Amino acid sequence: MRQAAAAATGGQQLPAGALYVVATPIGNLADITLRAVHVLGLVDALACEDTRVSGGLMQRLGLHKPLLSLHEHNEERVAAQVVARLQAGERIAYVSDAGTPAVSDPGARLVAAVRAAGLRVLPLPGASSVVTALSAAGDVAAEGFRFLGFLPAKAQARRQALLALRDDATARLHSQVLFEAPHRIEALAEALAEVLPERCLTVCRELTKQFESLHTLAAADLPAWLAADADRRRGEFVLVLHALGQPARRATADDEPAEVDPALAAIEPWLRALLPMLPLKQLAALASGISGLPRNALYTRLLALKAELEADEDDEGEDSGFGD
Numbered sequence: 001m002r003q004a005a006a007a008a009t010g011g012q013q014l015p016a017g018a019l020y021v022v023a024t025p026i027g028n029l030a031d032i033t034l035r036a037v038h039v040l041g042l043v044d045a046l047a048c049e050d051t052r053v054s055g056g057l058m059q060r061l062g063l064h065k066p067l068l069s070l071h072e073h074n075e076e077r078v079a080a081q082v083v084a085r086l087q088a089g090e091r092i093a094y095v096s097d098a099g100t101p102a103v104s105d106p107g108a109r110l111v112a113a114v115r116a117a118g119l120r121v122l123p124l125p126g127a128s129s130v131v132t133a134l135s136a137a138g139d140v141a142a143e144g145f146r147f148l149g150f151l152p153a154k155a156q157a158r159r160q161a162l163l164a165l166r167d168d169a170t171a172r173l174h175s176q177v178l179f180e181a182p183h184r185i186e187a188l189a190e191a192l193a194e195v196l197p198e199r200c201l202t203v204c205r206e207l208t209k210q211f212e213s214l215h216t217l218a219a220a221d222l223p224a225w226l227a228a229d230a231d232r233r234r235g236e237f238v239l240v241l242h243a244l245g246q247p248a249r250r251a252t253a254d255d256e257p258a259e260v261d262p263a264l265a266a267i268e269p270w271l272r273a274l275l276p277m278l279p280l281k282q283l284a285a286l287a288s289g290i291s292g293l294p295r296n297a298l299y300t301r302l303l304a305l306k307a308e309l310e311a312d313e314d315d316e317g318e319d320s321g322f323g324d
Contacts, residue, residue: 005038014042014122017086019114020093021107023100023126027209029060031127037061039124044090047082049106053097070094072106079113086119100128104149104179129207130177133238136214137175137202140296141303142243145175153184155191162195165241172244180237189222192241200242200281206235218279244280244303264301267291271298275305 014020020039025031040046041063047070048054055067070078082092096105111121130147148165151158165171180188192201197220205213213232217225219241226232267287274283284299291298 005034008034009038016089018120020122021101022093022095022124024095026098026127026129033126036124043093045092047094049096075106075109079110083117129238132207133204133240137240139175139242142175143173147177150179158191174243176241178239185237192219193223198279202240204238
């Protein structure tokens with residue numbers, strides 16, 4: 001493997017006196033990159049979040065390097081030691097327990113310290129649970145994504161974070177990526193069902209591992225789905241809260257009349273009637289099955305109808321205030 005890794009890396013320069021930030025597998029060892037294997041075999045030492053975890057990885061790769069513990073509680077102090085060793089001309093790699101360092105795991109302070117010292121930082125891309133989950137979520141309405149990581153553990157603070165997300169006008173345009181541990185997934189599910197019941201969720205559990213599972217459903221249905229099978233509450237979770245998309249612009253007197261598909265116009269009255277009762281994705285699927293119209297076209301129209309309904313409610317609220 002090391003020979004193949006060296007050959008694949010080719011003539012790329014791997015300078016001394018540099019920090020190598022190396023992504024490692026999030027569950028499946030086969031996801032290690034050849035470049036990562038080559039660099040881990042080349043460096044003088046390995047700084048790692050947990051020496052037991054990284055030591056096991058190195059052993060499986062057939063590599064042996066001095067290990068330096070660098071985690072959230074000692075990162076600032078150990079970063080200074082790493083900088084000193086880099087200044088002496090060593091190559092040092094940093095890995096977290098799994099995935100890409102400095103995203104949710106430690107590493108950002110180390111990178112900042114190395115850069116502040118005028119030294120080079122070379123990132124080695126690889127596995128990331130965030131990007132892996134997004135790639136399988138199929139959130140066609142999203143214009144980008146936000147990584148939120150773990151929400152607060154305390155119930156009230158977690159609920160406030162979700163309320164802020166619900167009320168953020170720009171958040172509807174993006175996928176929101178959350179992490180959660182197995183012992184808190186039920187509490188998060190209850191909070192999501194309460195605050196954002198109509199939003200679509202893709203629940204990713206044990207990504208890349210033997211018992212990996214992915215399921216998309218309405219947030220309102222998540223508590224019952226978890227309760228139906230104890231295995232669904234095991235493992236590490238990545239949740240993708242789907243975007244609602246760009247609200248339709250309200251028409252003005254100067255606008256040209258929009259052309260409407262006659263078949264879509266024919267079913268619009270009952271789409272409006274069912275809109276308050278069902279999640280948008282579910283309603284689009286139902287309408288597509290009944291009418292034969294494309295699901296994406298129906299979903300786009302439902303987004304526009306929802307925006308019109310919300311705008312009308314806002315106007316009514318403004319008109320109901322007391323006059324002078």
